[in-house]
Amino acid sequence: MNKYFFVFILLFFVVCSSVHASKQKLVIAHRGASGYLPEHTLGAAVMAYASGADFLELDLVMTKDGHLIVLHDLTLNGTTDVEQVFPDRAGKDGKYHAVDFNLHEVKQLKVHERSARRGTGQAFPDRFPIDSKIFGVPTLEEMILLVQGLAKSHGRKMGLYIEIKGHDFHRKHHLDPGFKLLEVLKKYGYKNNSDPIFIQSFDSDMLKYLRHELKTRIKLVQLLGENRWRLSDTDFSYLKTEEGMKEVSEYADGIGPWMNQLVTGVDFSGKAQITDLLKIARNNDLLIHPYTFRADRLPSYTSSFDELLDLFFQEVGVDGIFTDHPDQAVRYLEKNSSN
Numbered sequence: 001m002n003k004y005f006f007v008f009i010l011l012f013f014v015v016c017s018s019v020h021a022s023k024q025k026l027v028i029a030h031r032g033a034s035g036y037l038p039e040h041t042l043g044a045a046v047m048a049y050a051s052g053a054d055f056l057e058l059d060l061v062m063t064k065d066g067h068l069i070v071l072h073d074l075t076l077n078g079t080t081d082v083e084q085v086f087p088d089r090a091g092k093d094g095k096y097h098a099v100d101f102n103l104h105e106v107k108q109l110k111v112h113e114r115s116a117r118r119g120t121g122q123a124f125p126d127r128f129p130i131d132s133k134i135f136g137v138p139t140l141e142e143m144i145l146l147v148q149g150l151a152k153s154h155g156r157k158m159g160l161y162i163e164i165k166g167h168d169f170h171r172k173h174h175l176d177p178g179f180k181l182l183e184v185l186k187k188y189g190y191k192n193n194s195d196p197i198f199i200q201s202f203d204s205d206m207l208k209y210l211r212h213e214l215k216t217r218i219k220l221v222q223l224l225g226e227n228r229w230r231l232s233d234t235d236f237s238y239l240k241t242e243e244g245m246k247e248v249s250e251y252a253d254g255i256g257p258w259m260n261q262l263v264t265g266v267d268f269s270g271k272a273q274i275t276d277l278l279k280i281a282r283n284n285d286l287l288i289h290p291y292t293f294r295a296d297r298l299p300s301y302t303s304s305f306d307e308l309l310d311l312f313f314q315e316v317g318v319d320g321i322f323t324d325h326p327d328q329a330v331r332y333l334e335k336n337s338s339n
């Protein structure tokens with residue numbers, strides 16, 4: 001072999017491997033730094049920013065008068081004091097749907113730490129005190145003003161990673177959250193594939209609507225759940241197959257699987273047992289951003305948060321993670337900077 005050709009090949013591999021090695025792993029602050037402050041509050045977003053998170057994850061629902069508010073559930077019960085402020089406004093099912101309230105009413109509520117689904121107390125007992133009602137429900141626009149304001153005053157840009165909840169539910173109430181979202185994002189300069197934003201959904205119809213009908217160029221991520229969770233008509237068992245992932249790659253840039261869909265446990269030597277989903281997603285050039293990494297709720301096969309991060313960043317090689325504890329993930333990646 002010609003020696004110059006040999007040197008060229010060698011250099012090519014060196015450059016390729018360094019590009020791969022330097023590819024940035026993303027820390028996505030799940031509902032803000034929600035391990036420390038009530039989820040989806042301006043406070044949790046500021047803490048995510050100060051922790052060095054790359055992206056701020058937000059879930060959105062709509063009010064009766066068509067505003068996008070930052071809230072995980074379609075109902076207000078789990079994270080606000082709606083039952084005390086509007087005791088007579090429960091729906092027929094006994095719940096307080098956000099869509100039955102206008103923005104002026106939502107703004108009278110205080111957000112508290114998420115309450116336990118059954119019984120009393122909080123979902124995560126060691127987190128921020130549930131009786132401290134010092135935060136309100138932010139709108140999407142307020143969150144954007146916050147991150148763009150911090151980019152100006154501090155300099156660092158934190159991206160947005162937005163999920164629309166209840167696409168079908170809102171459509172039944174004659175609301176179009178996807179259309180409204182793109183309208184708000186355009187107003188604040190988010191519209192291209194290279195902009196610091198992802199839109200995510202469990203509902204494949206929602207993502208296809210955004211990509212094919214509304215023609216967005218923004219990066220899209222197909223979240224993966226389990227069919228038994230009954231989130232929408234999306235068939236997750238199908239999406240996880242070769243054919244399903246190929247279909248996903250036609251409208252999305254990445255997938256957001258539940259962490260158990262990638263790793264089922266560790267073997268006797270501590271090595272991760274990785275599912276076929278990794279290979280299938282990689283074959284289709286899809287980014288992989290699993291959820292949800294919580295330092296205070298570890299899977300049974302790990303004994304520390306760093307061990308869990310090691311497993312997913314080093315062994316599985318994911319491109320980013322959703323975490324309630326962004327400070328700890330940022331610290332981990334700084335410590336292991338060759339990742």
Ligand code: G3P
Pocket residue numbers: 030057059072163200223256291292322
């Ligand atoms: O959006 C990623 C992850 O947040 C999905 O689960 O229920 O927290 O919205 P959820």
Ligand code: CA
Pocket residue numbers: 057058059163
């Ligand atoms: Ca979410």
